[in-house]
Amino acid sequence: MSEVLARRDRALTPEETEELLRDRLGEQVGSSVQEYGVFTLWIHPDGWQEAARVLADEPLLAYDFFDSLFGIDAREDGFDVVAVLYSTSTGNRIALRTRCEGGREAPSCPSLTDVYRGANWMEREAYDMFGIEFPGHPSVEPRILTIENFEGWPLRKDFHLASRVAKPWPGVKEPAELDEDGNVIEREVRIGDAPGPYDLDKAMADQARQRNAPAIEEAEQDEDTSPDDPDTPAEVATDADAAAGAAAKAEDRRKAQADARAAKAAERAGADSEPAEDLDQETYDQLIAEGKSERIARSKAKAAFIKKRRAQERAESEGGADSDDGDEGDA
Amino acid sequence: MGLMDQVELPQPVKYVFNWGRKYSLWCFNFGLACCAIEFIAASTSRHDFIRHGVIPFAHGPRQADLLVVSGTLTDKMAPAVKRLYEEMPEPKYVISFGSCSNCGGPYWDSYSVTKGVDQIIPVDVYVPGCPPRPEALLDGIIALQDRIQNESLKDRMADRRKDPITLGADAPLALGSSS
Numbered sequence: 001m002s003e004v005l006a007r008r009d010r011a012l013t014p015e016e017t018e019e020l021l022r023d024r025l026g027e028q029v030g031s032s033v034q035e036y037g038v039f040t041l042w043i044h045p046d047g048w049q050e051a052a053r054v055l056a057d058e059p060l061l062a063y064d065f066f067d068s069l070f071g072i073d074a075r076e077d078g079f080d081v082v083a084v085l086y087s088t089s090t091g092n093r094i095a096l097r098t099r100c101e102g103g104r105e106a107p108s109c110p111s112l113t114d115v116y117r118g119a120n121w122m123e124r125e126a127y128d129m130f131g132i133e134f135p136g137h138p139s140v141e142p143r144i145l146t147i148e149n150f151e152g153w154p155l156r157k158d159f160h161l162a163s164r165v166a167k168p169w170p171g172v173k174e175p176a177e178l179d180e181d182g183n184v185i186e187r188e189v190r191i192g193d194a195p196g197p198y199d200l201d202k203a204m205a206d207q208a209r210q211r212n213a214p215a216i217e218e219a220e221q222d223e224d225t226s227p228d229d230p231d232t233p234a235e236v237a238t239d240a241d242a243a244a245g246a247a248a249k250a251e252d253r254r255k256a257q258a259d260a261r262a263a264k265a266a267e268r269a270g271a272d273s274e275p276a277e278d279l280d281q282e283t284y285d286q287l288i289a290e291g292k293s294e295r296i297a298r299s300k301a302k303a304a305f306i307k308k309r310r311a312q313e314r315a316e317s318e319g320g321a322d323s324d325d326g327d328e329g330d331a
Numbered sequence: 332m333g334l335m336d337q338v339e340l341p342q343p344v345k346y347v348f349n350w351g352r353k354y355s356l357w358c359f360n361f362g363l364a365c366c367a368i369e370f371i372a373a374s375t376s377r378h379d380f381i382r383h384g385v386i387p388f389a390h391g392p393r394q395a396d397l398l399v400v401s402g403t404l405t406d407k408m409a410p411a412v413k414r415l416y417e418e419m420p421e422p423k424y425v426i427s428f429g430s431c432s433n434c435g436g437p438y439w440d441s442y443s444v445t446k447g448v449d450q451i452i453p454v455d456v457y458v459p460g461c462p463p464r465p466e467a468l469l470d471g472i473i474a475l476q477d478r479i480q481n482e483s484l485k486d487r488m489a490d491r492r493k494d495p496i497t498l499g500a501d502a503p504l505a506l507g508s509s510s
């Protein structure tokens with residue numbers, strides 16, 4: 001490492017890195033992709049060790065820091081292994097990704113421990129979680145992250161959680177549940193809505209609702225400025241019955257408001273998707289004259305246009321039932 | 332303990348003896364996750380459980396009377412808790428602090444989390460919450476001290492265990508209390 005040529009000011013670009021690697025490894029280097037902000041190179045398992053060695057030893061690259069290594073469950077295709085490398089001299093980061101040989105039954109991937117000693121425990125982790133073997137690794141047994149006699153590979157997608165078998169997940173699943181037609185079921189979570197299997201949860205939810213009723217009322221007063229609203233926070237009675245009534249009322253109102261908001265949002269989305277003619281020409285010309293770039297001028301002109309239109313709308317709807325004030329807050 | 336666990340002490344002596352025991356609980360903190368932060372908060376000047384006679388940070392399990400398990404116990408860690416518990420001298424008490432150590436908490440379906448410390452060691456007081464406030468720990472400590480005051484050391488040593496106390500289990504919910 002004495003003749004490291006790499007420096008931050010003349011670090012290779014990802015494309016150059018790929019070219020260099022392709023030059024050294026030939027067919028072993030697959031496609032490249034920018035994933036999650038990291039330049040990722042697909043490597044054939046046969047060239048896995050060699051690729052890491054080139055990246056580590058090549059003076060122009062000098063990837064001297066082994067950042068991390070982990071497995072990915074690629075469903076039917078088996079398992080992937082990703083190694084992230086970092087160069088302390090050039091500041092570049094690169095991810096190498098390979099598909100393990102052996103499919104789902106016996107995934108295996110050459111070990112990087114000869115190149116980076118730090119890969120040792122990370123490969124053990126990948127073994128613990130996915131059951132990927134690393135030929136060339138000193139020893140992946142005994143398991144370090146799970147108990148030693150743990151059975152199965154917990155991060156595989158087909159791993160069954162024992163507790164979930166006994167009791168299904170009580171709430172909305174992530175990312176989303178679909179109804180029969182394949183549409184996403186949308187739920188607006190509110191205070192006390194947390195899904196829970198116990199009566200205690202229910203009791204707590206009721207209490208939380210009652211306790212929060214005045215607060216909700218107040219918040220709505222802020223949002224909804226219509227003058228014909230009869231409720232005031234002071235009117236929320238202190239005894240439980242009245243509080244429950246207030247809570248129910250508040251709920252109804254919240255629903256109505258959510259509907260109105262959704263309608264408004266849809267309206268606004270519709271307005272936004274119109275072609276870009278809603279520019280304020282004056283502002284635009286002026287900014288261009290000032291020597292601003294076209295993009296900046298365009299965005300500023302658009303903002304100015306929207307502002308003007310809002311002002312206009314407000315002027316029109318003055319004295320009307322609903323003003324937009326509450327809405328701008330959550331825009 | 333020699334004589335103590337053989338003989339039932341006469342009432343006045345027992346009273347004084349238990350009074351002394353309940354106000355000098357050396358506490359061994361088994362902090363495992365977020366709840367440990369609340370435990371630490373309970374030991375610092377604002378909540379300060381030394382004023383209740385709980386002395387935090389015993390030098391080791393062999394000097395401790397009270398074990399507070401605060402945080403997420405994993406299967407990997409379970410043998411360590413069991414072992415440290417067994418190193419403690421009798422009579423010893425356990426407070427399970429927080430949902431995780433009570434029952435697994437938010438990780439009830441995890442592959443690696445033990446569903447409650449009571450699966451490996453007997454618990455005297457359960458403090459619910461995720462995390463419980465330091466006041467809840469103080470509440471748990473006082474509940475434990477009440478039990479120590481009224482117990483017979485001989486009985487305790489004979490059957491080691493009593494039914495655990497679960498804070499808030501029979502009391503009406505205190506959510507609506509004015510703040």
Ligand code: SF4
Nearest residue numbers: 365366430431461462
């Ligand atoms: S009960 Fe909640 S706060 Fe306490 S350790 Fe578990 S997750 Fe953390």
